[in-house]
Amino acid sequence: MSERPDTVITAPVEALLLMATEPLGAAELAQALDVPAPEVWAALEELARFYDDTGRGFELRQVGHGWRLYTRTEHADLIARWVTEGQQAKLSQAALETLAVVAYLQPISRSRVSGIRGVNVDGVMRTLVTRGLLEEAGPSQETGAMLFRTSPVFLEKMGFSSLDELPPIAPYLPEASLLEAELAGQAEAILQVDDEAGTPTHDDAARPQGKEDA
Incomplete structure (x- = not known):
């Protein structure tokens, strides 16, 4: 040995x-x-x-x-079987909170999700991607960090036809204050753009303002 x-x-x-x-x-x-x-x-x-x-x-x-x-x-067969059967398992509280952050702030980098939740979310993000609830949205043009978004499977599981049907944050996210502040900051930035350069397009309004964390 x-x-x-x-x-x-x-x-x-x-x-x-x-x-x-x-x-x-x-x-x-x-x-x-x-x-x-x-x-x-x-x-x-x-x-x-x-x-x-x-x-x-x-x-x-x-x-x-x-x-x-x-x-x-x-061990490939064992891992494949475990992953497949794991699709039926309930998401942990940490996974649900991470999924909520991505859903409301997408596209978003893994490190930014970690910053909002105050913990490392690498493992949770991998689980959500494996289950098909999240997918890569391409690298950030500003930092090169990979961005993530919810997938069509997420909409299917939630019973939504679009992300516009997402409910208010507070009742579902215990630590919602940071996320609500983030969204409020985005809304303020969008209003400033509106005041200075006219009404933004739908895509502009949906895109987070400010520099993305690496």
Whole structure:
């Protein structure tokens, strides 16, 4: 059996890989840890060997110019079945609140949702995308951050024909004050545009004013 890796570097590397939503390069990891890139390369290779030798349910792969954790191929059927059956599971309170933020402020970046809710929402957002309730809306023209919006499945599940049928926020979102303030700020910005440059188009009115967070 493989010996457990020295955790001085491998532990923080592993922590970053667990949080990553896309492959991370050795140089990027080295910069985050403030250590030489060769040491990070050695740690990545050591972790990959350790996962293989100890029969973990996941593996560390080098893909393109980065590294990422993946579930092993032999568990593909199990994962697919679990994901499919999970479509029938109820959403958690955290997922419902995250979905509400996206629904009312879309298109919106993951980091902006985190800022509004005050917690990291990466895992919740992935769950909502997996269930087909959210979808990517393309990168922000200002920051390049990926934006998200609700999907046609969301409208179907809610019984809506359009987002105009969304109900008021407060009764459904316990911490609605921040979101309401955000919407109020957008409305004020739109009115300023109206005063200065005439009535905005429907698309302009629906688009959040101000710089999108990365």
